[in-house]
Amino acid sequence: MLQSVKLQRRQSEIRQKLSELVGKDEPSTDEVREIETLDTEFRSNEIRYRAALVTENDERREAGEEIENRSDKEWSDLVDKFELRQVALYYDEGRALDGHTAEIVQELRSSGGFRGVPVPWQALEQRAGETVSSGTPDPVRTAPIIDRLFPQSVAGRMGLQMVAIESGSLEYPVTTSSVSAGWQATETGAVAGPTVYAVTDRPLAPDNTLGITMKITRKALKQSGAGLEQAIRRDMASAIGASLDQAIFLGQGSSGQPLGLVYGASTYGINETSVDAAATWAAFREAIVAFMTNNAAGAASDVRILMRPECWSALDDALISGTAVSEWDRLVKNVGAQNVVVSSNALADPAGSPLGTDAVLMTSAGGVAPGFVGLWGAVDVIRDPYSDAASGGLRLTALATADVTVARAAQSEVLQGIHN
Structure with a gap:
């Protein structure tokens, strides 16, 4: 008491x-x-x-x-205690969800509408200390399940902020005007102004849904046991991550895709610079100087660079005359290797004659990320009971709703036509 x-x-x-x-x-x-x-x-x-x-x-x-x-x-x-295997068994055998998995599903259902079993985004992340699952029991020893190859997530490494949204749309008001100061020219004169203070809303809307269909055979369900859960989670997470990365940068804003940062650079107001020359540190330095003059970055180490492997190869192969120092060495010395992301998934293949690729530069200014990626609710896992009924297999469709928008256009720049 x-x-x-x-x-x-x-x-x-x-x-x-x-x-x-x-x-x-x-x-x-x-x-x-x-x-x-x-x-x-x-x-x-x-x-x-x-x-x-x-x-x-x-x-x-x-x-x-x-x-x-x-x-x-x-x-x-x-x-962390969510078991994806229970979802598969729920659809395959009708086994009821129990324990922490049932509690999480019930909580997600209460906050949003799902046709199937909702799976939280965090459950698709690879857990700390997690290793490849043990082999499936078989009279002949079966090696551990080998996952498919997917590129590592690029959006997070480039500093984009992931935003969890329960329902509805979300808008970020961003200052777009330039309020300036001015001195009083004479004793009785007025100071400069007034200058209009204006903001522009950057919306995230649930208009784009990504779908992944997985076909699980009856043999895999009976053989793999708990190891199947880890394999499905990794495969589903990697597929969603690869598709999101590609859409975030190369999405065309049509056919169900969100408008990506590279494809929609002109729409977002992102500056596009035509290099049309060999890959050099000088080309990237010029873009970094533009960030500094716009007060978006204070140093070269504040900028993150996304490039294709071909661009990295060209930089590493270009040696400074009379030295063993390459253009890549100069870039890494100023920017930092941790701020350079190399991906063949988030940028388009080399094109043109001579072959050229794009590169993207981004920086976070004032604690504001260069862009936002909205993820709605949870991943909705739905069963198709008919397509594989004859073979006793299980077909699952995972639906994820996402969108992308840019905070300030001055925090990003696209370099075009970097020769390889």
Whole structure:
């Protein structure tokens, strides 16, 4: 019981006792002494009661902050225990979901509409310490399942921010005007202005849905056991990641795709510079200087660069005359190897004559990411009970809704026609 509640009850008892004693016309000496004792205790308890309220109020505030922080942590810990295998068995055998998996599915269903079983995005991430699953039991020893090759995620490494959205659309108001200062030219003159302060809304809308269909044979379901869960999660996560990376940069804004940062550079207002020359550090340096003059970056190490493998090869092969230093060495020295992302998935294949590729430069300014990727709800896993009914197989379709938008166009630049 709280100390304040105990004191409050004691005060009530003292008041009741005092009312009985004070009501007597001729109290005895003992009763007068008792009245004085109770009065002294009442005044002392009033001070203790106020102190208890202050202390308990601070404790409640600290407990509230702990509960708020604990909520996200508890959800993350709960998702770590999500079993994707239960989803497959639910569709294949009709086995009921149980444990933490059932709790998570119920929670997701309460916050959004899903036709199938919702799978949280975090459940598709490779868990810490996770290794390739053990081999499937067989009279002949079967080696561990070997995953398909997918390129590593590029969007996160380039600094784009992933935004989890439960439902509806989301807009980011971004300042697009240039408010300038000016000195008073004369004693009676006016200062410069007024300058209009304007913002532009950068919307994320649930208009683009990505679908992945997986066909699982009856033999795989019966043989693989728990190892199947790890393989399905990795395969599904890699396929979604590769498709999202490609759409984020090369999406055409049609045929269900979002408008990508490279393909839609002119729409977003991103500067496009035609290099039309061999790959050199000077070409990238010029773009970095533009970031600095626009106050988007303070140093070359603040900029991240996305290029194709062919561009990396050309930079590494171009040696400075009379030295063993390549153009790649110069770029890495100034930008940092950790800020250079090489991908054949997020940028288009070399084209033209001579062959040329694009490169993308991005920077985060003032804590604002160069772009936002919206991910709605969870991955909706739906079963197709008819296509593979004759063979006893299981066909799953995973639906993911996503969109992309740019924060400030000045935080990105596209270099075109870098010769390989």
